[in-house]
Amino acid sequence: VITDPGGLAIGVDVGGTKTLGLVVGPSAQVLCELRRTTFQGQLRDGGARVVADLVALLEALHEEAGLSLGAHPIGVGLPGMVDRSGRLVYAPNLPSASSSSMLELLQEALGAPLSLENDANCAAVAEHVLGAGRGHGDLLMITLGTGVGGGVIHGGLLFRGGRGFAGELGHMVVEADGPACPCGARGCWERYVSGTGIERMARQATEEGRLEPGAAGASLRAAELASLARLGDDAARGIFESAGWWLARGLANLVGLFDPTCIVLGGGLSDAVEFMLPTIEAQLPPMLEGAALHPVVELHPAAFGERAGALGASLVARRAP
Numbered sequence: 001v002i003t004d005p006g007g008l009a010i011g012v013d014v015g016g017t018k019t020l021g022l023v024v025g026p027s028a029q030v031l032c033e034l035r036r037t038t039f040q041g042q043l044r045d046g047g048a049r050v051v052a053d054l055v056a057l058l059e060a061l062h063e064e065a066g067l068s069l070g071a072h073p074i075g076v077g078l079p080g081m082v083d084r085s086g087r088l089v090y091a092p093n094l095p096s097a098s099s100s101s102m103l104e105l106l107q108e109a110l111g112a113p114l115s116l117e118n119d120a121n122c123a124a125v126a127e128h129v130l131g132a133g134r135g136h137g138d139l140l141m142i143t144l145g146t147g148v149g150g151g152v153i154h155g156g157l158l159f160r161g162g163r164g165f166a167g168e169l170g171h172m173v174v175e176a177d178g179p180a181c182p183c184g185a186r187g188c189w190e191r192y193v194s195g196t197g198i199e200r201m202a203r204q205a206t207e208e209g210r211l212e213p214g215a216a217g218a219s220l221r222a223a224e225l226a227s228l229a230r231l232g233d234d235a236a237r238g239i240f241e242s243a244g245w246w247l248a249r250g251l252a253n254l255v256g257l258f259d260p261t262c263i264v265l266g267g268g269l270s271d272a273v274e275f276m277l278p279t280i281e282a283q284l285p286p287m288l289e290g291a292a293l294h295p296v297v298e299l300h301p302a303a304f305g306e307r308a309g310a311l312g313a314s315l316v317a318r319r320a321p
């Protein structure tokens with residue numbers, strides 16, 4: 001139970017696989033933390049199950065911290081296209097809530113106001129204001145998880161685009177005939193660099209005999225692959241090097257578009273970023289326009305790791321009118 005509730009805010013990050021809720025103090029310190037599995041089913045319930053799970057998590061979080069609901073700002077980050085009215089217009093990695101009026105449903109079920117934003121936009125705000133991108137007015141945040149999210153800070157502000165959808169970087173096509181994506185396109189960036197993309201590459205490498213089955217073999221989760229890489233497993237490291245090359249390929253396009261001075265890499269796969277970073281650092285500069293003449297773009301792992309989204313959601317809520 002938190003004894004001094006002054007200046008607190010609540011932040012929740014709904015990932016494609018897990019949902020993280022935080023009670024955040026006035027200097028962004030995490031005071032309380034809860035984690036739940038995200039409902040991934042294909043139910044056609046208009047988001048009812050996702051809303052019920054979120055309300056349960058928020059109630060449990062408030063109870064554990066000894067706070068009353070509605071007394072502190074609440075921000076929620078969602079994986080997908082969140083428009084300015086709080087509608088989750090499209091969410092390939094949260095299918096049952098896709099095209100639901102999430103803000104309305106959540107506020108009604110919770111009986112308290114809250115702020116909604118895209119999850120990676122939240123992470124971008126956190127890393128820009130307090131984290132690895134501090135001092136950079138133009139930065140890109142890339143969140144690697146079940147999918148790939150993006151957040152663009154432009155001129156010191158979150159760049160939201162015409163409807164709020166800017167920064168859906170994971171669905172940038174990097175291979176015209178690449179693997180099918182849940183979004184309906186082929187060869188999306190996230191098919192190569194997300195957790196599911198990395199798992200797909202591991203499976204493929206095993207099938208083609210490039211990876212020993214049973215070593216870093218088939219049907220390993222990306223987190224298990226990261227543990228193997230940490231133990232020095234060459235096959236697992238090779239998969240992350242491939243993912244690192246694909247990351248560099250997509251980032252080179254994005255540097256041309258946005259001219260960031262800094263790129264921050266985080267998300268649910270934050271623990272695996274260290275195995276991809278050396279490849280990106282080596283591969284990205286020669287891919288940039290003007291290559292050797294191009295100014296250095298700083299690359300940093302997220303300071304807040306997989307908590308950046310939830311922390312940013314609390315900052316977004318705190319700034320909401």
Ligand SMILES: [Zn+2]
Binds near residue numbers: 171
């Ligand atoms: Zn896609």
